Amino acid sequence: MKKQFMLLMMAAVFMVSVAATTYYSFTVRYHNKDSRSWTFKAKMSGSIYKVTFGSSRTSSVSFQGSGSKAVVTCECGDVEVESGDRLEIKKGCIKVK
Numbered sequence: 263m264k265k266q267f268m269l270l271m272m273a274a275v276f277m278v279s280v281a282a283t284t285y286y287s288f289t290v291r292y293h294n295k296d297s298r299s300w301t302f303k304a305k306m307s308g309s310i311y312k313v314t315f316g317s318s319r320t321s322s323v324s325f326q327g328s329g330s331k332a333v334v335t336c337e338c339g340d341v342e343v344e345s346g347d348r349l350e351i352k353k354g355c356i357k358v359k
Contacts, residue, residue, distance in 0.1 A: 286327065290346070311332075334356055
């Protein structure tokens, strides 16, 4: 009985670790100095998402997907962001602080 319980627990730990590596999300803080909201395309692990930054505010935005970094395409080109970054948005351009 004890051996079966240990095998079951090892299988559960393995399944949780596999699930955790296949789906990842992270959050970044931003300050949008523009009086308009911006919606940009973000590419994360080959998938493309839309990310919206609210107007005239400091807030957070979450990136959902399978990876620890994302590339956001803004008015000034591509910007790579990762967990914990602080972003500044001005005239549609993203700057990592």
